[in-house]
Amino acid sequence: xxxxxxxxxxxxxxxxxxxxxxxxxxxxxxxxxxxxxxxxxxxxxxxxxxxxxxxxxxxxxxxxxxxxxxxxxxxxxxxxxxxxxxxxxxxxxxxxxxxxxxxxxxxxxxxxxxxxxxxxxxxxxxxxxxxxxxxxxxxxxxxxxxxxxxxxxxxxxxxxxxxxxxxxxxxxxxxxxxxxxxxxxxxxxxxxxxxxxxxxxxxxxxxxxxxxxxxxxxxxxxxxxxxxxxxxxxxxxxxxxxxxxxxxxxxxxxxxxxxxxxxxxxxxxxxxxxxxxxxxxxxxxxxxxxxxxxxxxxxxxxxxxxxxxxxxxxxxxxxxxxxxxxxxxxxxxxxxxxxxxxxxxxxxxxxxxxxxxxxxxxxxxxxxxxxxxxxxxxxxxxxxxxxxxxxxxxxxxxxxxxxxxxxxxxxxxxxxxxxxxxxxxxxxxxxxxxxxxxxxxxxxxxxxxxxxxxxxxxxxxxxxxxxxxxxxxxxxxxxxxxxxxxxxxxxxxxxxxxxxxxxxxxxxxxxxxxxxxxxxxxxxxxxxxxxxxxxxxxxxxxxxxxxxxxxxxxxxxxxxxxxxxxxxxxxxxxxxxxxxxxxxxxxxx
Numbered sequence: 001x002x003x004x005x006x007x008x009x010x011x012x013x014x015x016x017x018x019x020x021x022x023x024x025x026x027x028x029x030x031x032x033x034x035x036x037x038x039x040x041x042x043x044x045x046x047x048x049x050x051x052x053x054x055x056x057x058x059x060x061x062x063x064x065x066x067x068x069x070x071x072x073x074x075x076x077x078x079x080x081x082x083x084x085x086x087x088x089x090x091x092x093x094x095x096x097x098x099x100x101x102x103x104x105x106x107x108x109x110x111x112x113x114x115x116x117x118x119x120x121x122x123x124x125x126x127x128x129x130x131x132x133x134x135x136x137x138x139x140x141x142x143x144x145x146x147x148x149x150x151x152x153x154x155x156x157x158x159x160x161x162x163x164x165x166x167x168x169x170x171x172x173x174x175x176x177x178x179x180x181x182x183x184x185x186x187x188x189x190x191x192x193x194x195x196x197x198x199x200x201x202x203x204x205x206x207x208x209x210x211x212x213x214x215x216x217x218x219x220x221x222x223x224x225x226x227x228x229x230x231x232x233x234x235x236x237x238x239x240x241x242x243x244x245x246x247x248x249x250x251x252x253x254x255x256x257x258x259x260x261x262x263x264x265x266x267x268x269x270x271x272x273x274x275x276x277x278x279x280x281x282x283x284x285x286x287x288x289x290x291x292x293x294x295x296x297x298x299x300x301x302x303x304x305x306x307x308x309x310x311x312x313x314x315x316x317x318x319x320x321x322x323x324x325x326x327x328x329x330x331x332x333x334x335x336x337x338x339x340x341x342x343x344x345x346x347x348x349x350x351x352x353x354x355x356x357x358x359x360x361x362x363x364x365x366x367x368x369x370x371x372x373x374x375x376x377x378x379x380x381x382x383x384x385x386x387x388x389x390x391x392x393x394x395x396x397x398x399x400x401x402x403x404x405x406x407x408x409x410x411x412x413x414x415x416x417x418x419x420x421x422x423x424x425x426x427x428x429x430x431x432x433x434x435x436x437x438x439x440x441x442x443x444x445x446x447x448x449x450x451x452x453x454x455x456x457x458x459x460x461x462x463x464x465x466x467x468x469x470x471x472x473x474x475x476x477x478x479x480x481x482x483x484x485x486x487x488x489x490x491x492x493x494x495x496x497x498x499x500x501x502x503x504x505x506x507x508x509x510x511x512x513x514x515x516x517x518x519x520x521x522x523x524x525x526x527x528x529x530x531x532x533x534x535x536x537x538x539x540x541x542x543x544x545x546x547x548x549x550x551x552x553x554x555x556x557x558x559x560x561x562x563x564x565x566x567x568x569x570x571x572x573x574x575x576x577x578x579x580x581x582x583x584x585x586x587x588x589x
Contacts, residue, residue, distance in 0.1 A: 021237040022494050023514035030160050034130050035497050037152050041067040046097045046168040053096040055200040060091045061466040061572040063154045063520065064170050066130050069095060078175070079205040081583050085181035085213035086530055088206070089523055091128065091172050094196050100165040103127075104195045110177070110188035110206055118179060118188055118206070125192060127158040128172035128520060132498040133461035133506040140452040140504060153461045153506075155520050156496055156513045165196070174520065177206060185210045209586050213533060217314060219260040221472065221532045222445045222482025224320070224424070225511060226265040227253060229306070230281030231491045235514045240283065241302060250313055252516045256488060257314030259526040262445075263422075264310045266303065268321045268364070270341070273382065274328035280490045280509075288333035288360070290342075298363050304371065318445075319373060320380035320406045320422065324348070324357060324392045327382075331356060349391035357392075361399045378404035378422055382486075386413045393419045408449055408484055424449050424484045427457075427474075427563060436479055448475065449484040452504040456566045459485065461499040461507030465524045466572035470561065472528030473578055476535050477561040488512055531582060538585055550588050557581040 024032045046069060057075040064070050070093055082088045094103055105125040110118040133153035157174050165171045175192065185208050194200040229249055230240055238244040253261075270284045285306050287299035307319060325348055335342040346353040368374035379396060381389065389407065393416060396403035406422035407413075412429045422445040425431065431439070431446060439446045450458050450471070457467035457474070471483050490509040492501050496517070500506040511522045535554065542551040557578050565574060 021235070022496070023236045023516075024496060025159065025236075025515045030158075031163075032496060034152065035132050037067055037130075038132075039065070039067050039151055041168050043168055045069055049097045052098045053094065053100065053196050053198070053200075055092065055094050055194050055196060055202065057090060057092045057202065058172070059572070060089060060174075060520075060524070061464065061575070063462070063465060064093060064172055066152050066154070066169050068170070070170060076201070077203040077205060079207075081207045081209060081586065082177070082179045083209055083211045083213045083534060083586065084179055084183050084185070085215065086534075087176055087178045087526070089174060089176035089527070091174050091520075092194075092202060093170055093172055094165060094194060095170040096165055096196070097167055098197070099167045100196050102162045102195075103165050103171065104162045105173075106193040106195070108190040108192075110190035110204060112184065112186035112188045112208075114184070114186055116184045116186060116188075118177065118183060118190075118208075120190075122178045122180065123190070123192075123204075124176050126174045126176075127160065127163045128154045128174050129156040129158050129496065130154055131156055131461060131496060132500055134500050135462060136455045136458075136460060136505045139455070150500065151462075153499075155461050155499070155507070157518045157520065157523070159515050159517055174523070175204075176523070177204070179206075179208055181212055181215065183208055211534070211537065211586055213530060213537075216258050216260040217316075219529065219533050220481070220536060221260055221475070221529045222262055222422075222447050223260045223529055224263040224445075224447070224482065224484040225256065225261060225488045226484075226486050227256065227310075227488050228265075228281060228490050230283055231489055232514075234281060235491055246309060249309070252489065252512065253310060253313040253315060255512070255516060255518065259522070260529050261315050262317040262482075264307060264315050264319045266307065266319055266321045267323075268303070269323070269326070270332035271330075272322040272326055274326045274330055284332075286364075290333055290335050290337075292337050296359050298360055300364075300367050307371075307373065317376065318422070319377040321377060322380050323382065324379050324395075325381050325384040325388050327384075348388040348395075353391070354395060358395060358399065361396060361403075365400050365403070374400075374402070378406040380406035380408075380422070382408050383410045386411075386415060389413065389416055406445075408486075410453075421445070423447075426451070427454055440479070440481065445481050447480055447482040447484050448478070449486070451486060452508050457563065457571060458505075459507065459511060459521045459525065460505045461521070462505075463507070463521070464571055465520050466570070466575045467566075468521050468524035469528035469531065469575055470566075470571040471525065472532040473535075473558070473561045473575065474563065476532050477558040485511065531579075534582060534586070538582075542585075542588075547588065550585055553581060554585055 057078050058072050078090050080088050107120040107123045109120050130152035134148040134150050137148050154172050188206040190204045192202045232249050233240045233245045236248050267282055267284050268286045271282050285303040289297040330343045330345050332341055332343050346356055368377050404421040407420045408424040410426045417435055424447040427448050427450050457470045459468045475483055487509050489512050501509055560574055
């Protein structure tokens with residue numbers, strides 16, 4: 001009887017959790033309390049602080065423990081360089097041996113030596129919150145949670161303007177400045193006042209150089225982080241595909257577009273990664289209906305609405321449709337005769353597979369052409385074998401030779417490389433120089449990805465922040481056109497409190513938090529994409545102007561961005577060297 005009561009209580013708790021709005025974003029309900037820290041605080045160390053509160057700038061390449069006094073020199077001035085159109089950031093820390101009821105900030109305009117202004121509205125200070133994380137041990141097989149250390153890691157960037165700071169804790173604050181594209185070059189200064197029981201003033205020195213970073217819509221970096229619309233409805237507790245859902249999605253995906261996202265992730269069949277992926281809320285945008293007479297009907301209305309909506313958000317260049325090869329080869333459709341969803345298991349290349357897919361592809365092709373979307377659409381596949389790929393390529397080309405195919409592969413298939421328009425390889429694989437050169441000349445996206453296999457570089461909750469920036473530098477060094485990550489927002493049940501999952505290292509399932517709230521990881525990733533663009537612009541300039549010495553200096557520092565080096569050298573060390581050269585070359589006339 002007691003066991004039944006316990007099971008009932010657990011069920012009710014789970015039901016209550018699922019029915020809540022766990023985005024913590026509704027007006028008046030934005031505040032939430034972090035989980036208790038599993039790491040013991042050394043209070044005697046805190047008691048030795050010579051002042052009650054300390055405030056200092058700190059490296060944005062470090063995630064500082066909540067319970068430990070930062071071992072950093074006190075710095076009250078942040079000096080940095082920016083291009084016009086660039087977003088730059090750092091962090092500062094507030095730590096205290098006494099409770100602070102409310103920390104808040106006042107920002108001033110940044111004023112240049114000639115009186116020009118970057119308004120305070122372009123500057124933002126945001127509290128960094130702590131979420132539960134674990135360490136990398138078993139990668140994609142991370143299951144036995146008792147084997148991993150659990151700890152609070154700084155990552156979510158909050159949306160509240162004031163926050164209480166408990167005694168004997170560290171509170172990071174993320175500070176960013178958006179430099180408009182029409183800003184005059186020059187040296188700008190301003191301050192941020194931190195109210196933390198008393199006022200602390202931090203200085204900002206910003207040197208804006210003459211170079212212009214284009215808007216994200218014009219960036220060349222092939223950025224593809226897969227989007228998941230359904231978790232947004234789940235987390236905010238609104239009906240899937242309702243007007244409320246679309247309104248909420250707009251903020252999430254506009255933010256993504258402003259990081260240079262190029263590709264719309266579009267599911268064209270239920271659970272495109274199979275039932276093994278059922279946690280990830282993968283509904284189809286196209287309804288497949290098998291009629292009573294055995295014919296097929298395809299409802300494209302939601303697909304059309306969603307694609308148009310995503311383009312309004314600013315993601316316009318490509319549409320990758322998942323998928324013609326599910327991981328379990330199960331294909332779900334609605335059977336009109338039974339009134340239920342059914343699943344057929346079909347092998348690519350088999351007659352019944354072709355009979356299932358070819359009529360749909362024929363209708364889909366005509367529909368995409370009618371909408372004007374065919375040329376930017378690809379059938380996308382994730383980590384499937386060569387024979388299956390060859391079968392779907394043949395089927396697609398039989399319908400229309402112009403069909404594009406996208407593949408994220410954990411095995412390189414040179415046999416079909418020329419047939420893959422958008423080809424992304426796992427970080428530990430290589431296209432080879434000849435294929436890479438040819439693909440780039442043909443304008444084919446040629447990128448790399450990381451997932452739960454790689455310990456580094458990666459973007460787990462506990463990964464060193466510099467690794468997120470390293471990714472785009474690595475793409476530049478290798479001559480690749482961009483980077484893919486499989487999960488923008490496949491949230492666990494309550495990610496702001498706990499980013500761990502039963503199968504992968506913490507944070508593998510998402511880069512962005514409910515709210516919407518960005519993260520240290522995502523901002524550092526975007527930083528790297530900006531750097532990629534700056535490197536590209538400088539390389540073109542130096543090549544055109546015959547500045548061989550500057551070009552050599554740039555290429556020399558890029559040659560140091562090698563994955564193998566991360567085994568013994570922190571990403572921040574390599575990155576800082578690259579950044580120093582980039583700053584120097586940004587001032588070359």
